[in-house]
Amino acid sequence: MAVITRGFGGRRRDDADLPPGQYRTDDFPVLSAGPTPRIGLDKWELAVVTETGERSTWSWAEFTALPADEPTVDIHCVTHWSKFGTNWRGVSVDTLLADVETAAEYVVAHSYGGYTTNIPLEDLLDGQAWVAYEFDGEPLVPVHGGPARLLVPHLYFWKSAKWLRALELRLDDEPGFWETAGYHNYGDPWREQRYLAD
Amino acid sequence: MARAAIPGRLTWQPATVAATRAETATARTLVLAVDGWTGHVPGQHVDIRLTASDGYTTHRSYSISSAPGPDRLEVTVQVVTDGEVSPYLVGVAEPGDQFEIRGPLGGWFVRRPADPRPALLIGGGSGVAPLMSMVRAATNPTRLLYSARSPSDALFSADLATAEAAGDGRVAVTRVYTRAAPPGWSGPPRRLDADALAGVAWPREADAVAFVCGPTGFVETVADLLIDLGHDPMNIRTERFGPTGG
Numbered sequence: 001m002a003v004i005t006r007g008f009g010g011r012r013r014d015d016a017d018l019p020p021g022q023y024r025t026d027d028f029p030v031l032s033a034g035p036t037p038r039i040g041l042d043k044w045e046l047a048v049v050t051e052t053g054e055r056s057t058w059s060w061a062e063f064t065a066l067p068a069d070e071p072t073v074d075i076h077c078v079t080h081w082s083k084f085g086t087n088w089r090g091v092s093v094d095t096l097l098a099d100v101e102t103a104a105e106y107v108v109a110h111s112y113g114g115y116t117t118n119i120p121l122e123d124l125l126d127g128q129a130w131v132a133y134e135f136d137g138e139p140l141v142p143v144h145g146g147p148a149r150l151l152v153p154h155l156y157f158w159k160s161a162k163w164l165r166a167l168e169l170r171l172d173d174e175p176g177f178w179e180t181a182g183y184h185n186y187g188d189p190w191r192e193q194r195y196l197a198d
Numbered sequence: 199m200a201r202a203a204i205p206g207r208l209t210w211q212p213a214t215v216a217a218t219r220a221e222t223a224t225a226r227t228l229v230l231a232v233d234g235w236t237g238h239v240p241g242q243h244v245d246i247r248l249t250a251s252d253g254y255t256t257h258r259s260y261s262i263s264s265a266p267g268p269d270r271l272e273v274t275v276q277v278v279t280d281g282e283v284s285p286y287l288v289g290v291a292e293p294g295d296q297f298e299i300r301g302p303l304g305g306w307f308v309r310r311p312a313d314p315r316p317a318l319l320i321g322g323g324s325g326v327a328p329l330m331s332m333v334r335a336a337t338n339p340t341r342l343l344y345s346a347r348s349p350s351d352a353l354f355s356a357d358l359a360t361a362e363a364a365g366d367g368r369v370a371v372t373r374v375y376t377r378a379a380p381p382g383w384s385g386p387p388r389r390l391d392a393d394a395l396a397g398v399a400w401p402r403e404a405d406a407v408a409f410v411c412g413p414t415g416f417v418e419t420v421a422d423l424l425i426d427l428g429h430d431p432m433n434i435r436t437e438r439f440g441p442t443g444g
Contacts, residue, residue: 002255003212005297007290008248010256011282021247021257023282030414030438033306035421035431080245080257114432143418181305195208195303 017074019189022082028144029081033177036142037113037163044147046131047166050102058096060147066091069130073153075160076189088151090132093124096167104169108176109150109161117161117176118185119152121169128154131164156187156194210247210298211235215291216270221353225276225324226288227263232299237266240331241308241409241437244273244301248283258283261327261411261437262302263354265334274353276324307409307437311337315407316400320420321345322390322412328437329411330354333361333369342371343398345390345416348378372398390416395423402428411437 015024041060048056058066070089076082108118123129132151133140140146145162152159158178179185184193192198217229242262249255264272275287291297309317309332316339319329326344330353333342346352358371374394375387388394400406408429410420417438424434 002249002253003296003298004251005248005286006295007292008250008286008297010248010250010254012254021255023256023258032436032438034436035425035434036418037431079259143414178306182303197208 017084018082019076020192021194022076022080022189025081025083027081028083028086029077029079030143031077031079031158032162033115034113037111038142039112039147039163041147046096046148046164048096048100048169049166050100050169051104051171054100056096056100063091063131063148064133066095069127071130071151071153073151075153075157078156078158078183078187078194082189087136088130088132089134089137090130090148090151092127093129093131093167094127096131097125100169102169104171106170106173108168108170108174109159109164110166110168111161112163112165115161115163115177117150117159118174118179119155119159120173120186123152123155124167128152154188156184156189158183159187208300208303210300212296213246213299215293215295217293218291221274222351224288225274225353227272227274228287228291229264229270229272230299231270233269235269235271237268238262238271238302238331239305239308239310240266240335241328242302242304242331243328244271244299244303246273246283246287247298247300248286249297256282259303260287261331263327263330265331274324274327274330276353307411307435309335309407309409311335313407314338316340316404318398318400318406318408319343320390320395320408320410320412322416322420323347323351324353325412325416325437325439326353327411329409330357332409333358333371336361336365336369338368340365340369341398341400342369343374343390343394344371345374345376345412347376348387349375349380351377370398390420390423392423392426395420396427399424399427399429406433408434409437410434411439414438 046058074084130151133148150161213230213232216231219227260273263274277288278284319342321329322345
């Protein structure tokens with residue numbers, strides 16, 4: 001039985017696309033655990049590493065020469081805000097993995113700065129995830145994860161690792177930074193998987 | 199990075215407003231009574247769920263500003279223009295009113311009592327709220343640098359003075375005013391800059407941990423300045439909020 005809060009009316013919006021417990025914002029809030037790493041494009045590299053240690057790498061020039069998509073997606077942060085219709089440009093994870101041989105079922109995304117997050121591989125495939133480097137037609141700014149970040153819009157946004165450095169393919173599931181700090185291992189906003197055991 | 203899991207399922211619990219305290223013209227502290235609340239780690243937050251009489255609900259996260267303790271906690275809320283929840287919490291809620299909370303939450307932006315390292319806490323605006331909990335619970339050397347627009351915008355003025363006096367020298371508070379300084383203040387209002395930070399930063403060999411909380415621009419600036427001062431990025435923990443920060 002819910003507790004009714006006296007004096008609270010609320011502002012209803014007819015947002016059928018809003019997952020449970022979320023509210024809609026038109027800002028683009030920022031949430032990160034530490035300082036924003038500054039990565040020069042001349043030093044930047046993206047790697048895909050398989051469970052056998054095979055490494056594929058892209059320099060910035062190589063990465064941005066790959067075929068890119070321009071997805072428009074809704075994003076949902078565990079801190080309860082959702083932002084609708086965000087516009088990105090990025091390389092599909094399908095493209096990055098096209099020539100990679102793997103039996104892996106899990107991925108750990110590694111960021112410049114040390115952040116990690118874990119995602120089942122199948123959640124990154126079939127047009128569900130990108131490594132994004134533009135937002136609203138502009139280069140992705142560092143505070144939002146530039147030069148490039150993972151974009152996995154169907155999971156809570158902490159899974160969309162900023163400042164992406166590597167995708168590590170694994171046979172076993174290895175919980176990442178927030179996943180070992182009390183947050184849910186999978187993070188589906190539609191099932192409201194915010195915290196451990198939700 | 200050291201981390202700790204939060205065990206168990208977090209359920210919604212009724213919270214009753216036990217008292218309110220105005221902090222400024224646009225911010226106040228709510229004292230919440232929660233049966234069976236077992237305390238928190240300074241820096242943690244709670245999710246608050248408000249339910250209207252027709253069943254409509256909405257949620258927000260708020261930092262806990264009180265020292266850890268059983269059966270009650272305090273959150274300090276700054277009104278967000280056009281906000282949905284903060285105007286209710288700051289302007290409407292009265293003692294006896296009820297809503298639900300879930301927590302305590304967050305295992306990273308926390309200062310554990312067992313951590314022996316000195317701490318540098320840097321707060322901008324209402325970002326001082328979780329740092330206030332750390333100051334109140336400080337058992338190890340703690341420096342707080344608090345940036346507010348003006349004395350009338352500053353939260354916890356009396357509580358900070360009390361904590362400083364009661365801290366046996368453990369707690370030191372430095373204030374920066376960005377728009378209007380109080381009478382007799384040395385120098386003009388200014389943004390928090392490298393000089394101000396260098397004046398309070400611990401020496402590198404102290405292996406201090408820094409907690410930075412405030413609006414995104416503030417946190418970005420401060421974290422970059424700390425790195426410029428030689429602070430290890432791995433020992434800088436940030437929380438960003440305010441009107442543009444979740």
